[in-house]
Amino acid sequence: MGSVMSFRVGLCLSIVAGLALFAAPRARATGPFTDNFTALLAELQSRSAALSGSTDRTEKSQWKACNKAILAINKNSISLGTDLKTALNVTKILAKAFPSEFPLPTTMTQASITFSNNLEVLVVQVFSNFTGDVTASLATLVGAVNALPDGSGKTQALALITASQQQITDAIAAQDFGSLTKDLGVALKGVASIGKILSKGSGGGGGGNNDTISMNIDGVAWTGDNGTSGGEFTQTNNSFGFGGSKSSNPNSTIAIVITSGVTGPGTYTTGVYGTYLVYSPVPANFSTTSCTVIIDTLDTVHHKASGTYSFSATDGITTITVTQGAFNIVDLTVN
Secondary structure, eight states, rough: OOOOHHHHHHHHHHHHHHHOOOOOOOOSSOOOSSSSTHHHHHHHHHHHHHHHHOOOHHHHHHHHHHHHHHHHHHHHHOHHHHHHHHHHHHHHHHHHHOGGSSSSOSSSEETEEEOOOOOHHHHHHHHHHHHHHHHHHHHHHHHHTTTSSSSSSHHHHHHHHHHHHHHHHHHOOOSSSSHHHHHHHHHHHHHHHHHHHHHOOOOOSSSTTTTTEEEEEEEEEOOOTTTTEEEEEETTTTEEEEEESSSSSSSSEEEEESSSOSSSSSOOOTEEEEEEEEEEEEEEEEEEEEEEEEEEETTTTTTTTEEEEEEEOOOSSOEEEEEEEEEESSEEEEE
C-alpha cells in the first residue's frame, strides 16, 4: 500500500484522540457492532447513488463494489473482532474497484464521475477508530489486573498486557491494512484472555506448588517462590504463557507469552513477549526487546509443559540480559 507516511500519521493522531474520547462500542440489534464505519458507509451510499445510472463498464463495476461493501458493513455483528475483519474485507473490495484512490491520488476522478472524498482517507479513519477501540479496551483492564492478588493468573495477565500493547504498537507501524488487521486481532485475543483470567477473580490459574521457574539476570540467579509459578495454554489461538514471582531480593515478577502458533515442542522467537516487573527495592518495568522460548514438553492432556528461555529487556534506560531460563509446569491451565 502506498502513502505509508500519511497512513501512519493518520493512525497516530487518531489514537491520541481515541484515548481521550473513547466510548465503548455500541451494540445494535442489526448492523455493525461499532460506529466506526459511519463516514465510509455514507460515502459508499452516495457513490452508489451517483453510479447507479452509468453505462460505463468501469463505473458499473464500481457501483457493484459499493453495494457489495455496503452489504458487508451492514451485516449483523456482535463483536469488535468481527467488525475488524469486515473492515479488511471492505478495503479489499474498494481497492480493487477504485485503484487510483489506493494510494492517495493527485486527482479523484473515476471515469466521468468525480467524487469529493477519497476512499483511502476514509478507510484509514476506520482502522484508526478500531486501533483506538482496542487500545482503550486493554487500558480498562490494567487496573483490574494490578488489583489481583499475586499468583500465576496475575503473572499471565501482566504478560498478556505487555504482548497486547506490543501488538498495538506493531499495528500503528504497519504498512498495509492486512498486517494492521492481524496485529489488532492478536491484541484483541489477548484482551479476551485477560478477561477470562479476571473472571476467575483470583491471582491463581495453574500455579501448583510443584511448578517452577528460574533464570539468571545479568548473571544473578533468580528463582520463583513456591506456589507462584504457573502456565496457561489457550486452544482457540494456540497461545502459551508462563511466569512466576518472588517476594524479596528483589520483589519481582516474570511473565512470558507466545501469542499464537504454539503447536508443540519447538523453538519460538516470533510473537514472543515478556515483562519483568520489579516492585522493590527499586521499582522498574522491563519489556523484552527479543525473546526465545524453547518448549521441550507440551502435554495439554496431562497438563504439563517444560522448556527453557532467554531474552533481553529494557525499561527505557537500563537493559538486562536473561540467560539459563527454565520452566517446569506440572499443573498447566488449558482453556
